[in-house]
Amino acid sequence: MRTVLPLGDELHRGAWRALALSTAVALDGVSQQFGSVVAVDDVSLTVESGEFFSLLGPSGSGKTTCLRMIAGFDLPTTGRIVIGGEDVTSVPPYRRTVNTVFQDYALFPHMSVAENVAYPLMVRGSDKRTRVQRTNEMLELVQLSGLENRRPGALSGGQRQRVALARALINAPPVLLLDEPLGALDLKLRQQMQIELKALQRQLGITFIYVTHDQEEALSMSDRLAVFREGRIEQVGSPQSVYDTPKTAFVAGFVGSANILTREQAEALGLSPVTTALRPEKIHLHINGDGSQKGLVHCQGRLVGRQFLGINTRFEVEISQGLVLDVIRQNTLDQILPEPEQQVTLSWRVEDVRMLEPV
Amino acid sequence: MTDITMTAAGWPRMRRKLSDGLFQHPVLFLLLLLAPPLIWLGIIYLGSLFALLAQSFFYIDEFSGVVVREFSLRTFAELFTPANMDIVLRTVVMAATVTVAAAVIAFPLAYYMSHYTGPGMKAVFYLAVMLPLWSSYLVRVYAWKLILAHEGIISWFFARLGLSGLLDGILAIPIIGGASLSVSYIGMFLVFLYIWLPFMILPIQAAIERIPRSLLDASADLGGHPGQTFRKIVLPLAFPGVVAGSIFTFSLTLGDYIIPGIIGSSRLVIGQAVYVHQGTAGNIPLAAAFSVVPIAIMAIYLTIARRLGAFDAL
Numbered sequence: 001m002r003t004v005l006p007l008g009d010e011l012h013r014g015a016w017r018a019l020a021l022s023t024a025v026a027l028d029g030v031s032q033q034f035g036s037v038v039a040v041d042d043v044s045l046t047v048e049s050g051e052f053f054s055l056l057g058p059s060g061s062g063k064t065t066c067l068r069m070i071a072g073f074d075l076p077t078t079g080r081i082v083i084g085g086e087d088v089t090s091v092p093p094y095r096r097t098v099n100t101v102f103q104d105y106a107l108f109p110h111m112s113v114a115e116n117v118a119y120p121l122m123v124r125g126s127d128k129r130t131r132v133q134r135t136n137e138m139l140e141l142v143q144l145s146g147l148e149n150r151r152p153g154a155l156s157g158g159q160r161q162r163v164a165l166a167r168a169l170i171n172a173p174p175v176l177l178l179d180e181p182l183g184a185l186d187l188k189l190r191q192q193m194q195i196e197l198k199a200l201q202r203q204l205g206i207t208f209i210y211v212t213h214d215q216e217e218a219l220s221m222s223d224r225l226a227v228f229r230e231g232r233i234e235q236v237g238s239p240q241s242v243y244d245t246p247k248t249a250f251v252a253g254f255v256g257s258a259n260i261l262t263r264e265q266a267e268a269l270g271l272s273p274v275t276t277a278l279r280p281e282k283i284h285l286h287i288n289g290d291g292s293q294k295g296l297v298h299c300q301g302r303l304v305g306r307q308f309l310g311i312n313t314r315f316e317v318e319i320s321q322g323l324v325l326d327v328i329r330q331n332t333l334d335q336i337l338p339e340p341e342q343q344v345t346l347s348w349r350v351e352d353v354r355m356l357e358p359v
Numbered sequence: 360m361t362d363i364t365m366t367a368a369g370w371p372r373m374r375r376k377l378s379d380g381l382f383q384h385p386v387l388f389l390l391l392l393l394a395p396p397l398i399w400l401g402i403i404y405l406g407s408l409f410a411l412l413a414q415s416f417f418y419i420d421e422f423s424g425v426v427v428r429e430f431s432l433r434t435f436a437e438l439f440t441p442a443n444m445d446i447v448l449r450t451v452v453m454a455a456t457v458t459v460a461a462a463v464i465a466f467p468l469a470y471y472m473s474h475y476t477g478p479g480m481k482a483v484f485y486l487a488v489m490l491p492l493w494s495s496y497l498v499r500v501y502a503w504k505l506i507l508a509h510e511g512i513i514s515w516f517f518a519r520l521g522l523s524g525l526l527d528g529i530l531a532i533p534i535i536g537g538a539s540l541s542v543s544y545i546g547m548f549l550v551f552l553y554i555w556l557p558f559m560i561l562p563i564q565a566a567i568e569r570i571p572r573s574l575l576d577a578s579a580d581l582g583g584h585p586g587q588t589f590r591k592i593v594l595p596l597a598f599p600g601v602v603a604g605s606i607f608t609f610s611l612t613l614g615d616y617i618i619p620g621i622i623g624s625s626r627l628v629i630g631q632a633v634y635v636h637q638g639t640a641g642n643i644p645l646a647a648a649f650s651v652v653p654i655a656i657m658a659i660y661l662t663i664a665r666r667l668g669a670f671d672a673l
């Protein structure tokens with residue numbers, strides 16, 4: 001997908017640019033209730049044009065329901081949805097200017113690859129020449145030329161994903177919605193597709209709204225992300241700001257890993273008496289309790305667990321009764337791994353300690 | 360197995376040997392499992408059918424009335440006399456009409472059952488569809504005879520609405536009309552439709568249920584209006600179910616001889632012709648030839664269905 005843009009693309013880039021108002025999609029106080037279950041609870045968010053925006057959260061947190069409401073498959077119980085400056089709250093999906101890549105790809109099994117990709121043009125009544133030309137362009141874009149006549153059933157998972165992508169992009173939508181599109185692929189292919197998707201988004205310059213439960217995926221691909229929990233948004237921001245300055249214990253624990261200290265534990269360590277997060281990789285571990293450097297917090301502990309993870313090693317250090325901190329250290333050549341039960345010294349910078357909102 | 364002086368401890372060992380042997384020879388195991396049903400299907404079921412069909416190549420001696428057991432096509436030629444072709448045509452038209460009407464009624468119902476009902480409501484629908492099949496076929500046909508009779512509830516209902524003239528007008532239509540609904544082709548059609556409808560609903564419902572919901576979402580998402588989604592996605596994917604259902608309704612109507620005997624006129628359908636020729640008339644070759652007709656029609660029907668791509672989505 002990092003190939004040269006196919007013919008005709010200038011035209012679509014123009015169309016996309018023309019639609020580039022500053023706000024691509026906005027949710028305004030949107031809620032979704034199924035009977036007594038509140039799937040989405042008063043969610044407001046704004047996605048800028050050309051942005052790669054991720055909705056990140058565990059399953060059942062309301063992120064997919066939000067996406068389905070943007071696409072128009074589910075209508076919000078309350079609230080407003082605006083796409084491209086137009087209120088589409090009660091507009092049916094077939095009249096919205098967004099397209100979706102589904103988790104199961106939702107390819108039509110009775111149609112060939114070419115027919116699947118051309119479907120949006122076919123229902124719009126485009127003439128056959130345009131259909132064939134645009135389909136070939138899209139298949140070239142996703143590197144599937146030559147598979148036009150295959151049925152989806154005869155494709156691999158990765159190929160199906162590309163067909164779904166080509167089909168969703170053929171109408172040149174200003175906003176593309178992606179519902180865990182890489183969930184069914186194995187790790188290597190997923191990593192490759194992450195890079196390709198991101199490159200494609202940059203190349204086309206369109207807005208991606210990307211639903212995922214994989215924090216690594218969200219961190220590596222997004223311009224901004226929203227962390228969902230139990231139907232609400234906990235935090236919105238760039239990957240770095242969400243990772244470095246989590247507002248709540250949930251965000252600190254879900255995006256990356258964190259040592260969460262209660263206010264009592266924090267106080268016992270000489271920190272402010274509030275709930276506190278400390279990233280495992282920000283803690284230094286020394287075998288010899290050497291010099292106390294300025295600006296560092298020190299404490300002694302006993303190594304109770306050690307996991308070798310290849311690129312780094314995870315240590316569990318008990319620093320007081322019932323308080324065990326996770327520490328992650330890069331595996332560099334010159335370091336000796338401390339043995340379990342050994343006394344170690346931990347230190348961290350004061351500014352790496354994150355004070356969280358009370359739960 | 361030949362060891363007669365087997366000890367008590369020998370049994371488990373025997374059994375293990377046997378199961379090991381079957382595990383190592385899966386083809387033998389499969390044959391053992393399949394032998395009883397294959398014998399049943401091959402000899403008793405298909406055998407009797409072929410024995411009957413073979414009769415259709417014999418003929419009856421016109422003077423003595425005795426069946427001549429020689430190969431001949433003259434019985435088949437007899438099928439093409441105007442009187443017999445009339446029977447075939449009447450039956451085929453009736454079966455086709457019933458099938459089309461059943462599909463038209465069954466599709467929306469099956470669609471609703473598949474996509475709009477919760478598990479509880481779905482059970483109610485299944486029950487409602489299947490319930491008539493639990494009572495006697497004859498009882499239901501006779502019940503319809505009462506409903507359709509001149510003194511029946513339909514006539515009464517039309518009279519109460521002041522529409523008796525309309526009903527009389529419908530019954531006055533040549534061929535499909537008659538003295539009352541219970542002796543007309545309209546009545547026969549209604550009863551066939553009622554009796555065979557479950558056999559159309561259930562396969563269509565099963566086919567629609569297999570269409571993932573996300574395909575319908577995808578079609579709408581890509582700009583397909585509800586009508587286009589139905590024509591381009593739902594109908595092609597549910598078509599094998601419609602064909603399966605129509606095989607039931609079409610062949611069951613083709614072969615039935617009880618409903619036309621109770622409801623309808625004295626003009627015969629294929630089932631009655633078979634019944635009459637093998638019974639009172641003693642013309643077993645002609646009865647056999649008649650019974651080849653539905654088989655031939657079904658073969659043609661399935662060929663056309665396959666040409667239309669009915670089984671492409673399977």
